[in-house]
Amino acid sequence: MKKHSILLKLLMCAGVALMGFSAQADEVKGSAAAGNGKVWLCTGCHSIPDYRADYPYVYRVPMLGGQNAGYIATALSEYKKGERKHPTMRSIATSLSDQDMADIGEYYAAQTASSPNNPLK
Template sequence: MKKHLILSQLAICASMALVGVSAQAADEKGSAQAGQGKVWLCIGCHSIPDYRADYPFVYKVPMIGGQNAAYIASALTAYKKGERKHPTMRSIAASLSDQDMADIGEYYAAQTASSPKNPLK
C-alpha cells in the first residue's frame, strides 16, 4: 500500500514538472527573422534530400521546413535534456537557449517549397 502511495505521488510530481516545462516553452515567442541567423548548423544536414548521417549509427535526416514551430522547439529541448539521443543534435541543442529554439522553430515553420533561403529545407 505504501509503495502505491509513493508511486502515485511521484507520478503527480512528474506531471506537475512537465506542465511547468511546457508552460515555460510556450512562453517563448519565436521570430522567423531572428531564426534565419541561427540555422546555419541545421542547414548542413537538414537541407540535403535523403541525407543519412552515419555517426555513430545511420540516421535518416528529416526535412524540417514547414514543420510546426512548437514541435521543433520541443524536439530541440528533448535533445538538450538528453531525452533524444542523436549525439550531433544533442551537442547542437546544448548550445541553444529557449529563445534560440523558439526562433529556429518559427524559421522552419515559415519555410515553403518556394522559400528563397534554404529552398530544400
C-alpha cells in the same frame, strides 16, 4: 455535503486553468526573422535531400521546412535534456537558449517549397 463537493471540484478546475494561463505567459515567442540567422548549422545536414547520417547509426535526416514550430522547439529541448538520443544533435542543442529554439522552430515552420531563404530546407 454534495454542494461542498461540487464547489471543491469547481475550485480545483479553476486553479488548473489559471496554472495553464500562467504557463502560457512564460512561453517564449519565436521569430522566423531571428531564426534565419540561427539555422546556419542546421543546413549542413537538414538541407541535403535524402541525407543519411552514419554516426552513431544510419539515420535518415529529416527535412525541417514546413514542420510545426512547437514540435521543432520541443525536439531541440529534448535533445538538450538528453531525452532524445543523438550525440550530434545533443551537442548542438546544448548551445541553444530557449529563445534560439523558438526562433529556429518559427523559421522552419515558415518555410514552403517556394521560400527563397533556404530552397533546400
